Amino acid sequence: MNRKNVFSILAILAIAIVSAACGGGGGAASNLKEIQKQNAGDYVVTLLSESGQLKNGNNQFVIEVRNSSDNQLVDVGEIQSASTMPMPGMPNMIGETSVTKTATAGRYNATATFSMAGKWNATLTFANGQKVQLALRAQ
Numbered sequence: 601m602n603r604k605n606v607f608s609i610l611a612i613l614a615i616a617i618v619s620a621a622c623g624g625g626g627g628a629a630s631n632l633k634e635i636q637k638q639n640a641g642d643y644v645v646t647l648l649s650e651s652g653q654l655k656n657g658n659n660q661f662v663i664e665v666r667n668s669s670d671n672q673l674v675d676v677g678e679i680q681s682a683s684t685m686p687m688p689g690m691p692n693m694i695g696e697t698s699v700t701k702t703a704t705a706g707r708y709n710a711t712a713t714f715s716m717a718g719k720w721n722a723t724l725t726f727a728n729g730q731k732v733q734l735a736l737r738a739q
């Protein structure tokens with residue numbers, strides 16, 4: 601086998617490995633369960649995590665933004681997040697949330713710290729001004 605053939609085989613192997621790692625591209629990370637899905641204008645926003653649930657305490661999850669027309673992941677720039685829990689006769693409780701971009705357009709890593717079980721109202725604001733309201737339940 602000459603030198604050129606070895607390089608060709610290595611290149612093919614590298615492409616095969618990258619393709620496998622990306623799972624065909626554009627699909628949801630396969631081991632994650634859906635927490636919630638919400639339509640917002642031209643977009644579909646999905647929250648995903650390993651457990652498929654949010655809990656009282658620290659949460660890490662993934663947010664995917666897709667075009668509702670073709671279901672492809674779409675980059676909406678930075679996402680601002682906020683969450684509150686209405687408390688009867690008291691000021692709202694504030695949940696600490698953050699959303700950061702990943703290397704994959706339309707896929708974001710998110711964290712949320714909820715200091716009480718129950719219903720949390722969350723708002724995601726995309727860089728283009730689109731707002732998404734979510735009613736989340738911390739177990």
Ligand SMILES: [Cu+2]
Nearest residue numbers: 685687693716
């Ligand atoms: Cu509360």
